[in-house]
Amino acid sequence: MKLLQLTDLHVSSVPDHSLLDTRDRLERCIRSIRSYHADADLCIITGDLADDGSAQSYGLLKEMLSELAVPVRLTIGNHDIRRNFQESFPDNPRDENGFTQFVIDMGDTRIIVLDTLAEGKIYGWLCDKRMRWLDRELGNAGGRDVYIFMHHPAFPIGLRHHQKIGLVQSQEFIRVCTRHGNVRRIFAGHVHAETNVRSGNLYMSICRGVSQHLLFDQLNANATYIAHAPAYNVILADEHGEAIHFYDLMHESGVVGTSMLPPELEWTGELA
Numbered sequence: 001m002k003l004l005q006l007t008d009l010h011v012s013s014v015p016d017h018s019l020l021d022t023r024d025r026l027e028r029c030i031r032s033i034r035s036y037h038a039d040a041d042l043c044i045i046t047g048d049l050a051d052d053g054s055a056q057s058y059g060l061l062k063e064m065l066s067e068l069a070v071p072v073r074l075t076i077g078n079h080d081i082r083r084n085f086q087e088s089f090p091d092n093p094r095d096e097n098g099f100t101q102f103v104i105d106m107g108d109t110r111i112i113v114l115d116t117l118a119e120g121k122i123y124g125w126l127c128d129k130r131m132r133w134l135d136r137e138l139g140n141a142g143g144r145d146v147y148i149f150m151h152h153p154a155f156p157i158g159l160r161h162h163q164k165i166g167l168v169q170s171q172e173f174i175r176v177c178t179r180h181g182n183v184r185r186i187f188a189g190h191v192h193a194e195t196n197v198r199s200g201n202l203y204m205s206i207c208r209g210v211s212q213h214l215l216f217d218q219l220n221a222n223a224t225y226i227a228h229a230p231a232y233n234v235i236l237a238d239e240h241g242e243a244i245h246f247y248d249l250m251h252e253s254g255v256v257g258t259s260m261l262p263p264e265l266e267w268t269g270e271l272a
């Protein structure tokens with residue numbers, strides 16, 4: 001199974017809304033996916049889809065994603081406005097309470113996508129309804145391993161700037177996931193930096209994302225962002241586990257050399 005994770009697109013219909021041309025950066029990622037990863041089974045975009053949450057920005061995003069050539073599902077982040085998003089993407093699934101969270105079963109794997117948006121707040125929120133829904137969907141996974149995709153990091157990541165803007169209910173989240181014991185990995189966004197974290201038996205990978213990048217500065221209360229190459233994650237999974245490839249568009253800067261393996265060291269086609 002091959003999954004793609006894109007995050008933090010921050011697309012805006014207003015051309016000079018930020019210093020970055022987020023539209024151009026997403027277009028480059030879409031071109032890259034069409035060229036190299038059109039065989040992916042699914043692309044999941046984990047929130048901060050539109051920088052201003054406006055219907056106009058979602059309209060633009062929808063138009064752009066029609067070129068992706070891979071099935072795509074989305075969830076929302078703190079920059080999004082749930083109602084505008086859902087009106088613009090009526091076919092994107094939601095739960096019985098109207099939240100943008102849903103389940104996709106693919107063979108022996110269950111993908112759970114969560115909605116951690118608290119409207120108007122930067123931090124992530126899973127209210128009782130959403131947490132109960134998660135508890136239920138972990139409980140009826142029927143022996144499948146589970147990947148969880150969500151915008152906000154599920155637990156602390158050791159950065160001062162992010163200490164209070166992750167998921168507020170992280171302890172409850174950890175309790176629920178640990179009780180079921182079937183969560184293989186959590187994929188998040190929001191940080192704008194490539195970060196891997198473990199809490200107990202829970203593993204979380206945060207994707208750097210398409211728009212601006214956080215400069216690593218552990219104890220700084222404020223965040224500094226830089227504009228390096230846009231990036232997304234390519235997740236190769238089988239019954240043994242998963243390999244997560246951080247795929248940025250550095251190659252657009254030019255290739256300076258190649259290395260060829262002798263025939264006896266060539267790939268056998270197995271991940272392990």
Ligand SMILES: [Fe+2]
Nearest residue numbers: 008048190192
């Ligand atoms: Fe973001």
Ligand SMILES: [Fe+2]
Nearest residue numbers: 048077078190
């Ligand atoms: Fe965010």
